[in-house]
Amino acid sequence: MSSSVTIPPQFEVVDRPLDTQMTISMGPQHPSTHGVLRLELVLDGEMVVKTTPDIGYLHTGMEKLFEYKKYQQGIVITDRMDYLNPLGNNLAYVMAGEKLLGLEIPVRAQTIRVLMCELQRIASHLVWLGTHALDIGAMTVFFYCFREREKILNLIEAASGGRLTPSYFRIGGLMMDLPAGFENRCKQFLNDFPPALGEFHKLLTGNKIFQRRTQGIGLISAEDAIDWGLSGPCLRGSGVNLDIRRANPYSSYENYDFEVPTEPDGDVWSRYMVRMREMKESHKIAAQALSRLQPGPVKADAPKVVLPDRAAMKTHMDALIHHFLIVAEGFDVPAGEVYHPIEASKGELGVYIKSDGGPKPSRVHFRGPSFVNLSALPVMSEGEMVADVVAIIGSLDVVLGEIDR
Amino acid sequence: MTSGPENTELPPEQTPSLEGTPSPLVTALQREHPEWTAQVIEAFGETTFVIPRDQIVAACSFLKSWPEGQFNFLADICGADRGVEEEPRFEVNYHLFSTTKFHRIRLKVVLNEEDTHVPTVTGVWRTANWHERETFDLFGVIFDGHPDLRRILLPDDWQGHALRKDFPLRGYEPYSLK
Numbered sequence: 162m163s164s165s166v167t168i169p170p171q172f173e174v175v176d177r178p179l180d181t182q183m184t185i186s187m188g189p190q191h192p193s194t195h196g197v198l199r200l201e202l203v204l205d206g207e208m209v210v211k212t213t214p215d216i217g218y219l220h221t222g223m224e225k226l227f228e229y230k231k232y233q234q235g236i237v238i239t240d241r242m243d244y245l246n247p248l249g250n251n252l253a254y255v256m257a258g259e260k261l262l263g264l265e266i267p268v269r270a271q272t273i274r275v276l277m278c279e280l281q282r283i284a285s286h287l288v289w290l291g292t293h294a295l296d297i298g299a300m301t302v303f304f305y306c307f308r309e310r311e312k313i314l315n316l317i318e319a320a321s322g323g324r325l326t327p328s329y330f331r332i333g334g335l336m337m338d339l340p341a342g343f344e345n346r347c348k349q350f351l352n353d354f355p356p357a358l359g360e361f362h363k364l365l366t367g368n369k370i371f372q373r374r375t376q377g378i379g380l381i382s383a384e385d386a387i388d389w390g391l392s393g394p395c396l397r398g399s400g401v402n403l404d405i406r407r408a409n410p411y412s413s414y415e416n417y418d419f420e421v422p423t424e425p426d427g428d429v430w431s432r433y434m435v436r437m438r439e440m441k442e443s444h445k446i447a448a449q450a451l452s453r454l455q456p457g458p459v460k461a462d463a464p465k466v467v468l469p470d471r472a473a474m475k476t477h478m479d480a481l482i483h484h485f486l487i488v489a490e491g492f493d494v495p496a497g498e499v500y501h502p503i504e505a506s507k508g509e510l511g512v513y514i515k516s517d518g519g520p521k522p523s524r525v526h527f528r529g530p531s532f533v534n535l536s537a538l539p540v541m542s543e544g545e546m547v548a549d550v551v552a553i554i555g556s557l558d559v560v561l562g563e564i565d566r
Numbered sequence: 567m568t569s570g571p572e573n574t575e576l577p578p579e580q581t582p583s584l585e586g587t588p589s590p591l592v593t594a595l596q597r598e599h600p601e602w603t604a605q606v607i608e609a610f611g612e613t614t615f616v617i618p619r620d621q622i623v624a625a626c627s628f629l630k631s632w633p634e635g636q637f638n639f640l641a642d643i644c645g646a647d648r649g650v651e652e653e654p655r656f657e658v659n660y661h662l663f664s665t666t667k668f669h670r671i672r673l674k675v676v677l678n679e680e681d682t683h684v685p686t687v688t689g690v691w692r693t694a695n696w697h698e699r700e701t702f703d704l705f706g707v708i709f710d711g712h713p714d715l716r717r718i719l720l721p722d723d724w725q726g727h728a729l730r731k732d733f734p735l736r737g738y739e740p741y742s743l744k
Contacts, residue, residue, distance in 0.1 A: 216719065222728060225733075225735060387638055388692050389692055390640055390691065401665060409668060498609075499612060500641075500659075511661065513642065523646070524647070526644040528642035528661070566719070
């Protein structure tokens, strides 16, 4: 084994005490692997020669489970995939269902969806920022990020009743309208957030140690990024201006004014800057959505698909019958197949639904952005130092719940 | 099927085609490659080509470099089981996307249960690697020429393919590491 080692010239030393490669297993319990990711690293000294990600520790057969559940029961499963961005998962799933059913969603419901998804995106990026900084060794940022995230989770809880598993969207609209006082609370948060974002920048962006740990590390070029299927901030960090909200607008995103931040270098620092700037843009979109909220219905006019209001159910015979049928038997979805992509916080989240015409889908597949982004880890990490692998994983912002499904 | 409007220019965004009238994209493709564009499904605003199995690599490489389509991004590959009784039983769906023209297309390969081999497209896009491993793991579709066709989500010694319709939801017996 030792005789066949090839050493790149820059690491050639005259007297090698350890003329061999070492294979170490990083994870699945390693704190910086964000869940249960295992990496098999072949090291030459401190340099990574080969990275082999090993996933599946969190596999729970969710895609199988969808086939045994009615369409509306599937929504709660989506929460558990990317558990940092559950509303994004809800949205992708319900929009795929709505595409099959051909439903028209009321303006207020679309606006609330945009508002909640952008708040969720900020919350997801805050967890990334806190843990990414923590991995690199800056502990303080974590507490500041979670302080702000808590405020968003409180807002999501006020709207949906759940903090991490909201299941707020339904095929045909929303579970219910926003509660009284929500708009003021949301306004309060939106006022507080820009100074907080300034604090994060003060803590990290100008920090020399953080810059040295991230600049020029984990490089991937624009061509490679597209070839490896990267999406979201990872792709934009390589200078590719691509955002599904712009490219294939959904849920009325075409009406919002926002920038798509890109950074040219393709390193950990670029991906950091893209996400930091994205939080500002999400804040901008959320503020626009909040200012556009007009009274109106939040459910589509489709009595055979959308559950009736409680009041109507108690006074109208047909509403009661529809309620009973939807809950007991579900609703039939036309046969066919759709793929609906959205821009989740980590990249392109695509939902493929194949329907045979009944109340349960024949196949549901989630194209998780983390799954694809992680598959490019070997290209980014090979040739780097082993300590930088931690920074690179952090910059990919992977969530194992979505990768393993 | 080739009687659509004689228009080589693609619209800026994909517009859902009218009933029976193929979109300009489909017409242009059918003119260039009649050998794998015979079966087209246009529904829900999405275009699907059912590709003969031995043409899938050629189709993917062509679409990737086709100046009018520029489908340079492989968004997803996913398998599907149509049902134990169905013939052909399995399908593999390739979701292609263009990072410059922002339109999407789906390629579909259908497979019989006895012969679940498909040529790999890892030579066209490297991102196909994990997608194909996942499809192999869950459906038992074998991608010929794949550099590293191992299970990815389930353990290496797992018996069967979990997303097949004849695989029970709760498995055959509780799994334990041997």
